[in-house]
Amino acid sequence: MKIYVFCPDSKEIRGGIKQLYTMVDRLNEYGYDACLIHSRPSALASWFHHDTKHVFFPYLFFLLRHIIIKKDTHSFLFKLKKWLFINKELPEKDAVIVFPEVYGPDVVHLLPQNPFVIFNQNCYLTFHLFNFNENRKSPYLADNLLGAVVVSEDSKRYLQYVYPLLSVQRIYLGLDPCFMLGMEKKKKIAFMPRKLSEDALQVINIIQAKSLSIGWEIVAIEDKSEFEVAEELQDTMIFLSFNDQEGFGLPPVEAMACGCYVIGYMGRAGVEYFKEEFCSPILERNVIEFADTVGRTIAEFDCTPQITIEKGRTASQFVHQHYNAINAEDSLKTAWEKLLVKK
Known part of the structure; x- marks a missing residue:
């Protein structure tokens, strides 16, 4: 069974990219013949170690830009030359293709003869690239769709509500072994500014303005x-x-794994942890x-640190037990196994 997992050509540090690599690695461990698809060697992720089996289909990414994204600003002559000389090799017509959830309704036109799976890592991007008056058929209703894979119960409920007949398979994310319980805790607060930076800016400045974090x-x-x-x-x-509005929201889980006391937004999917x-x-x-x-958590730690430390350890036990x-x-x-029953 040949399975190709389509991976965006992004050099950004994104957990979703790593999950695509992980899926390929595990499918090969299970005996499937799986490959990650990129357009070129320089697109391979370099921010984590991997030996993931991969292949390059530049023409598939050429089609992606012109059929789905439709934002190529190059001249007609440039695009014609590229089309003439590009390697037009594509996956075998009986291979299963795994697409991310972000490519909208036209993804069905990329490889229309291939059976495919949608790896939906964020259900709130399900209708990305759709219109308000959409008359194109949803890829989730395509005859050659085997089903969707999701990473949280929230995403599973979402897709099952929208598409009741869709085969939706929930998988669990596994924490990297480096995220282990830290035994020595400092008076330190951490956050990731790329997530809702406008809220992060306010919260950090409020606690500083009120001298809560001295x-x-x-x-x-x-x-x-x-x-x-x-x-x-x-x-x-x-x-x-x-x-x-996360498909899962891994950063707070990784923080819990390290014994941090987590404060903040659940992002919908986080209700399970x-x-x-x-x-x-x-509240969001x-x-x-x-x-x-x-401020209250800081005050509690300053007074009786062991209470907060124990809560962090309990959180670590919980997430390691589940993820x-x-x-x-x-x-x-x-x-x-369930997805391929349809094939």
């Missing part, structure tokens, strides 16, 4: 490898989550409640 270090985590992020979280006591016994969920976009909760390699491998294997 004696605490505040660290913005950005442009770091997974190992560097884990290293930063090992001695962090409080992590601020700015999740926003934001448990009040070991973290503080905040309520920056005053957010800042006030940070581990065994659950990730078993759920992906089961998902593909």
